Amino acid sequence: MTQQTSTGIVHLTDRTPSVTGPEMLAGLVPPPQFDQATFDSYRADPAHPSQEAAKETLQRFAGRGEPAKRGGLFRRAPKETPMKPGVYLDGGFGVGKTHLLASIYHALPARRKYFGSFIEYTALVGALGYRNTVDLLRGADLLCIDEFELDDPGDTMVMTRLLGELVASGTRLAATSNTPPNALGEGRFAAQDFLREIHAMSDSFQTLRIDGVDYRQRAIDGSSVTMDEAGYAAALTAAASGGVASDDAFHDVVRHLAQVHPSRYIRLIDGLDLVGLRAVHVLSDQSEALRFVAFVDRVYDAQVPIIATGVSLDGVFADEMLGGGYRKKYLRAISRLNALTHSASAA
Numbered sequence: 001m002t003q004q005t006s007t008g009i010v011h012l013t014d015r016t017p018s019v020t021g022p023e024m025l026a027g028l029v030p031p032p033q034f035d036q037a038t039f040d041s042y043r044a045d046p047a048h049p050s051q052e053a054a055k056e057t058l059q060r061f062a063g064r065g066e067p068a069k070r071g072g073l074f075r076r077a078p079k080e081t082p083m084k085p086g087v088y089l090d091g092g093f094g095v096g097k098t099h100l101l102a103s104i105y106h107a108l109p110a111r112r113k114y115f116g117s118f119i120e121y122t123a124l125v126g127a128l129g130y131r132n133t134v135d136l137l138r139g140a141d142l143l144c145i146d147e148f149e150l151d152d153p154g155d156t157m158v159m160t161r162l163l164g165e166l167v168a169s170g171t172r173l174a175a176t177s178n179t180p181p182n183a184l185g186e187g188r189f190a191a192q193d194f195l196r197e198i199h200a201m202s203d204s205f206q207t208l209r210i211d212g213v214d215y216r217q218r219a220i221d222g223s224s225v226t227m228d229e230a231g232y233a234a235a236l237t238a239a240a241s242g243g244v245a246s247d248d249a250f251h252d253v254v255r256h257l258a259q260v261h262p263s264r265y266i267r268l269i270d271g272l273d274l275v276g277l278r279a280v281h282v283l284s285d286q287s288e289a290l291r292f293v294a295f296v297d298r299v300y301d302a303q304v305p306i307i308a309t310g311v312s313l314d315g316v317f318a319d320e321m322l323g324g325g326y327r328k329k330y331l332r333a334i335s336r337l338n339a340l341t342h343s344a345s346a347a
Contacts, residue, residue, distance in 0.1 A: 009240045012248050012275075013256045017267030021127040024263065025136060028114035028124075030144075031301035034102035042099050048212040051095065057208055058100055061087050061174070062107040084206045086163075086173035091210035093332035097176040100210075101144050104174050110141030117146045119294065122155045123263030125162070134162060140171050147297075148177035160201050167204050175205070224313035224334075225341040226280075235307045235344065236276050243273030250280040250310065257291040265298040272304050274344065280310035284318045290326065292316070293333045300336040305344030313337040 019027075030037065039059050044051035061083050087104075089097040105115045114137065116124075125133045137143065143166060148159070163173060227235065239245040246269070248256075260268065269275065283289040299306065306313070314337060317330045 007240060007243060009236065009245055009247050010272075012246045012268055013252050015268050017260065017264045017270070019123075019127075019264050019267060021124060021132075024120065024124045024127060025114075027266075028116040028120065030102040030105055030115045033301060033303045034099060037099050037102035038106060039100075039103045042096055042103060044096075045212050048095075048210075050209055050211045054089065054208040054210045055100065055103075057206075058087065058104055058174075059107070061172075062104045063109065084204055085167050085171075086175065086201075086205040088205045088207045089174070089176045089210055090207050091212065093328065094335055095210045095212035097210060098146055101146055101174055101176060105142065105144050108142050108172075112140040113142035113144075114140055115144040115146070117297070118148050118155070118159065119262050121145060121159060121162070123261065125158060126263075130158065130162070134165050137162075137166055137171070138169050140166065142172050142174070145173070145175040148175045163201055163204075167201070173204065222314070222338065224308070224338050225345045226312045227307055227309055229309060232276065232278065232307055232309050236274070239274035244271050245274040245276055246272055247276040248278065250277045250308070253277060253295075254283070254288050254292060257295055258288070262291065262294040265295050266302065268295070269299055269302055269304055272302075275299055275304055275306045277306065277308040277313075278310065280308050280313060280316060282311055282318055283316055283321075286321065286326070289317055289321055289330070293326075293329050296333045296336055296340075300340060303343075304340070306337065306340040307344045308341065313341060 039055055039062075042051075042055055044055055046052075089100060091097055102115065105113055121133075128136065143163070145159075167173065236245050236247055257265070283292060314334045316337070317334070321327075322330055
């Protein structure tokens, strides 16, 4: 494992992290940004009543619902519809699905519960083997899967089989998902695609649609912050004087990401207070772009600000990509890049 520095400048390209199966399992908890996420701290947008409705349903799923109303003296209390063992949060990016998912995790009184992205669970299967993973997770009270990937049929089938075995043993599930390839058009809601892809598991999930606008764009404008070389150098020096900042050419980072499994991207940024990317350019290769999206997701989870020179990061994905089957992934990444570059400029 790469030795961590307390202050100074480091290079992402010098880091070659490794993660063991037990370490992966221990890391299946909400990201730092959602350490304190609760239903009470979820700010539902009054303009979109589905947000408050989803919160109330999820509170009941987590065992925090309002007590059932009693009937009159001679009337029985109305029966509540039993909840399915799984809930699926369906909505666009930035409407608070991950916050609600983390709220379920924190609210559900459980001895064993896990929270991870789809890629973390598939990486666990890859590291430990399918049967060992089932044995380790069997008996868990709750499994939260953020951003259930529908891009890879093989991984989807493995996860469907895994979840089926866990539900049969009493595990409850909560999930969000992205949009599958070639789901053109608006592309914001993916419930039907999700249920179709998990076929045999679909009856185990109750779908909750959450409307809304991206909360990350409510307080900032719709573009990323780009620095000139002098501003970049000053920000990097300031961050490195009191913490750890990374400084790399964008091209080198993109190339390095191809050498590191996406499940290890979180370790690339261990201990960092700032990520610096020099000479950002437009990505036209789909594989490179998707790896960068996965990296951005981990940086956002860790809430590490980004500074950059070159092409504005909201323009890092080629136009044809934004019109293709992975449109939703790229738009979510742009939303997160906007927020992370604004947080750096505000620091």
